[in-house]
Amino acid sequence: MEGETVKRLSMILMVAASSLVLVACGSNNKLGTNSGSNKTQLTGSDSSSNYQSLIKDGHYQVSKSSGVDDQQTSNQFNLQGFQHGLLDISKKEFSPDKYVFQEGQEISTETTQNWLGRKSKDNPDGLNPEQPKKKVVPEYLQQIDEQDYLQPEGGKMKLKGMTVGLGLNSIYYYTKEKYGAQYSKKLDSAEIEKQGKELANIVLARLRKQKDLKNIPIVIALYKAAPDDSLVGGNFFAYSVNNPGSDSVSSWNKIDQKNYVFPTTNGEKAPNANDETAFNQFKEKAQSYFPNLSGITAQAQYTNGSLTGMHIDVTTQFYSYTEINSFTQYLQTSAEKYLPQNTPIEINVGSTNGVQSYLSRSKNAKKFSAHVFNNY
Amino acid sequence: MEGETVKRLSMILMVAASSLVLVACGSNNKLGTNSGSNKTQLTGSDSSSNYQSLIKDGHYQVSKSSGVDDQQTSNQFNLQGFQHGLLDISKKEFSPDKYVFQEGQEISTETTQNWLGRKSKDNPDGLNPEQPKKKVVPEYLQQIDEQDYLQPEGGKMKLKGMTVGLGLNSIYYYTKEKYGAQYSKKLDSAEIEKQGKELANIVLARLRKQKDLKNIPIVIALYKAAPDDSLVGGNFFAYSVNNPGSDSVSSWNKIDQKNYVFPTTNGEKAPNANDETAFNQFKEKAQSYFPNLSGITAQAQYTNGSLTGMHIDVTTQFYSYTEINSFTQYLQTSAEKYLPQNTPIEINVGSTNGVQSYLSRSKNAKKFSAHVFNNY
Structure with missing residues (x-):
């Protein structure tokens, strides 16, 4: 990790020494301070596994x-x-x-x-x-x-x-x-x-x-x-x-990569049956929580036979703020307990009115982070 | 903070000692392990500033x-x-x-x-x-x-x-x-x-x-x-x-609490004009980035005359994954540079197809965290 940062930093310095204005990640950036005629910037990046992108004259x-x-x-x-x-x-x-x-x-x-x-x-x-x-x-x-x-x-x-x-x-x-x-x-x-x-x-x-x-x-x-x-x-x-x-x-x-929908239908089988079992346990727990939950489905991506990502959609009827808040905490606890480890997972909770909350866990994290969307 | 954790923990222990099954926050919970007839659980909580909620017989x-x-x-x-x-x-x-x-x-x-x-x-x-x-x-x-x-x-x-x-x-x-x-x-x-x-x-x-x-x-x-x-x-x-x-x-x-929409209309004025100026700078930067950005508005909450929360909606036409990914990084850099400090802010990026990415910063954090929604 440190090696990566150093490499990244040395590239940034190398570029900064040129006539370009670069936006490094972090708060100490120089976004928009160049007034030259050939104004080129980078977007900045939130992590070392994400590309920075080029911006010309303020436009993508x-x-x-x-x-x-x-x-x-x-x-x-x-x-x-x-x-x-x-x-x-x-x-x-x-x-x-x-x-x-x-x-x-x-x-x-x-x-x-x-x-x-x-x-x-x-x-x-x-x-x-x-x-x-x-x-x-x-x-x-x-x-x-x-x-x-x-x-x-x-x-x-x-x-x-x-x-x-x-x-x-x-x-x-x-x-x-x-x-x-x-x-x-x-x-x-x-x-x-x-x-x-x-x-x-x-x-x-x-x-x-x-x-x-x-x-x-x-x-x-x-x-x-x-x-x-x-x-x-x-x-x-x-x-x-x-x-x-x-x-x-x-x-x-x-x-060797393929996407599956959970629950699987038409006799289709995911490479690892345990993953779908885990998803079904999570789904059952979540659906018993609220009297009227519309549906829970997942997209699961397998690479070389192993689960490499999961996107779960939880469709609700419109629930109140306190209900979504409590439900999201419950999903967080259940997701940590039931869903497969060591794979990036995101969970969207939403109604036809739009997204209400979402949870995510990156590949190597143990805990899910959760966010309940909030209007004033 | 530590005092809070200790208080919280002692409450959890106090309750756990009773006949109830409690779900503490964290991964070491006991969700669903009780098979008694009067099955009461808590949802768990993602932070000490959020309530745990009661679940009876698995139902909210x-x-x-x-x-x-x-x-x-x-x-x-x-x-x-x-x-x-x-x-x-x-x-x-x-x-x-x-x-x-x-x-x-x-x-x-x-x-x-x-x-x-x-x-x-x-x-x-x-x-x-x-x-x-x-x-x-x-x-x-x-x-x-x-x-x-x-x-x-x-x-x-x-x-x-x-x-x-x-x-x-x-x-x-x-x-x-x-x-x-x-x-x-x-x-x-x-x-x-x-x-x-x-x-x-x-x-x-x-x-x-x-x-x-x-x-x-x-x-x-x-x-x-x-x-x-x-x-x-x-x-x-x-x-x-x-x-x-x-x-x-x-x-x-x-x-003493009131909500405002930025940009303000009808001659309305927010308690602190600097906040709206900051928002407008952010808005201008973001709108110059993409050729066709539909709109950026904010809800701002003031308590006792100070900004205590902001919710920003960025409406896009449908953009591709790489475009949203780059745009979100750019928003992150711009938000850290322009938006008011010391107040919780969330930014939703979405089209009529739904939310595409979102950024948020809690009250005392300096950096925004960002998430681009991902389908497989």
């Missing part, structure tokens, strides 16, 4: 590729999981101690739109296959997200690494005529993987043609989106680290 | 009086502020170290309904005045909330103190015919206070007729509700501590 640089979505997936979990998962993969190659995060600025919005489209006379760059007449040919590529990783060099922040996520359909949704009924076709997992890896090669080769992307490491990760009606998002299943200069992927790393 | 005892509301106020801030404020007043007389909280169990739902109604042949106990024909006679009493404070005695939890809040209209809303147009009449502050104090005397005398309420201290507090369209709740303006046995209020303590 939004992503050019993100949000451009071929099929306009209606599943928010896919969008969030895709971005969050990509950030986690990036951390393996571009440590938050050494790199600053910036939303993708290299692949333009227009390029993203073209790439996500079907190949055609008008769109020669389309990465989805041509559409022949009267035949269902699925599109595999659904979304692209680019993340940029910067380091200071010669008084400026320079692009020193990039991560690109390719989001792939697991189900192809289509209509036979405009505004017609929606049909769907389940795609084969092996074929999704094959298509994804071919697409990665094409994308990498295209990126290398851009001058400032020639000589940086580019990570490409493949994400299999969940169906539109899924209560959890999809999962990354492979990523490649491509050294500066290389324009085809030489090797893939497997990612 | 909901309030009998709360939620019965004469005029069905449409202002949620009034409901929440009423209960939360009453809890704060209770803490002055019934320390969380020494008393356990229970939702009001003494004033029945039917009694509450009768008391909140107008006096009539059918309802002789009505605390609002009789309705003469074709004349507007306002109702002053809007809601009643009872809170019970217990201590262990002879192996059981016994009622040892009670707080009753009387919620009073500041505007009387009425219709001239059923389902007709709504009219309103602003009530005079001095008259609200006069009516409230008279009502408190009647309520106290009635409570003393119940055997188990004869010889306990009863606190009565008066709350002036905000108008239905207010963006903040109303305020408590007086409370009385009535010694065991006394059946009329001998003296009132004044409460």
Whole structure:
């Protein structure tokens, strides 16, 4: 931990010595004190495991590729999981101690739109296959997200690494005529993987043609989106680290990650049955507490067969402040007693009126912290 | 602090020695291990400034009086502020170290309904005045909330103190015919206070007729509700501590508390203009960060002329995970730089889809803690 702080600090000092204004974490920052013409700041970070982000002229640089979505997936979990998962993969190659995060600025919005489209006379760059007449040919590529990783060099922040996520359909949704009924076709997992890896090669080769992307490491990760009606998002299943200069992927790393909903249905089984038992005990305790509790469900993420995160939603009817206050304390006691150890867990308590309280515990903590939202 | 812990601990030991099963705060609790027939538990508490609550047979005892509301106020801030404020007043007389909280169990739902109604042949106990024909006679009493404070005695939890809040209209809303147009009449502050104090005397005398309420201290507090369209709740303006046995209020303590919305409108001024300036600087910084930020408003509570709490709502359009993550870090840095010190502050970041992240700082802390909500 101390080593990390020192590393972090030395990077901060290194940058501060340049002409940039940096915002270090902590209260002793210099936010907004620069009046130069090329005003660049960092957001600051709440922990050493979180990236600082670049701010230019007081404005956040939004992503050019993100949000451009071929099929306009209606599943928010896919969008969030895709971005969050990509950030986690990036951390393996571009440590938050050494790199600053910036939303993708290299692949333009227009390029993203073209790439996500079907190949055609008008769109020669389309990465989805041509559409022949009267035949269902699925599109595999659904979304692209680019993340940029910067380091200071010669008084400026320079692009020193990039991560690109390719989001792939697991189900192809289509209509036979405009505004017609929606049909769907389940795609084969092996074929999704094959298509994804071919697409990665094409994308990498295209990126290398851009001058400032020639000589940086580019990570490409493949994400299999969940169906539109899924209560959890999809999962990354492979990523490649491509050294500066290389324009085809030489090797893939497997990612073994999957999300489950508790209570499980349709005979689905989580990798570790104990986790669901623990959740069910917690759920039972909580539901007996109040006469009318609407529901308790969890999203559980497994990596390499072990639980690596849990998000629990407790849906209440509208309860009074004192009721939510007491209930939250009770949940805290029950969560510490029943829920699995050594994994980050967050619990949201809310009604249709919005969130009322929330509890969370980070990976290595023993106790949950709790907060009851308060209006005046 | 240590003294508090020792006091708290000794109370816990005292209770644990009785036949009750208690859940102390911390992980070493005994929740749910009792299988006796008269199963009583406590929720546990996350801090020494928060009450533990009673659980009977695994169920929370909901309030009998709360939620019965004469005029069905449409202002949620009034409901929440009423209960939360009453809890704060209770803490002055019934320390969380020494008393356990229970939702009001003494004033029945039917009694509450009768008391909140107008006096009539059918309802002789009505605390609002009789309705003469074709004349507007306002109702002053809007809601009643009872809170019970217990201590262990002879192996059981016994009622040892009670707080009753009387919620009073500041505007009387009425219709001239059923389902007709709504009219309103602003009530005079001095008259609200006069009516409230008279009502408190009647309520106290009635409570003393119940055997188990004869010889306990009863606190009565008066709350002036905000108008239905207010963006903040109303305020408590007086409370009385009535010694065991006394059946009329001998003296009132004044409460000087008021809530404001920032940015202020209609020429309203907060007691300390610096606080609003600080908020406006924070707001400006945050709004320049993202191209499309919908709005930032605050609720600010003043007690005796000083800021004693702030709740800030940041409304976003839907942003991606990485955007919310970076934005939250930026807010954390800005909040520490600009917002007033030495007061509890919470900041909610959310879209119409729900809360996305939140930040908070307790009264004496220097740094904000932040949490970005995460789905899988």
